[in-house]
Amino acid sequence: MDFMLERLENKVEFFQAYDLPTLEKQIAAQIDNNKAMLLDVYSVTHQVIFDPRAEKMLYSAVVHFKAK
Numbered sequence: 600m601d602f603m604l605e606r607l608e609n610k611v612e613f614f615q616a617y618d619l620p621t622l623e624k625q626i627a628a629q630i631d632n633n634k635a636m637l638l639d640v641y642s643v644t645h646q647v648i649f650d651p652r653a654e655k656m657l658y659s660a661v662v663h664f665k666a667k
Contacts, residue, residue, distance in 0.1 A: 607636055608666045615659040617650075622658045629662070638664035 612629055616622040630640060641663045650657040 606666060607638065610636075610638055610664040612662050612664070613659070614662070615657060617653065617655045617657060619658055622660060626660060626662060633664050637667050639667055641665040 610633065614622055614625045614629075616625060626643075633639075643660060643662050645658065645660040647656055647658050649655075
């Protein structure tokens with residue numbers, strides 16, 4: 600059995616929430632987790648739409664992490 604360690608160079612994660620503070624908490628927690636893997640935030644893209652089923656605004660974000 601071979602054991603290989605490979606470094607993660609890029610990682611893209613998606614987040615969504617019905618309010619901005621919750622979305623920010625999710626992203627901040629994942630930033631801290633990814634720092635342990637030596638990944639920094641490269642870019643953040645966000646969007647907001649109206650969810651007619653929940654009758655609320657739905658906030659989403661895509662965060663691209665890259666190796667230091």
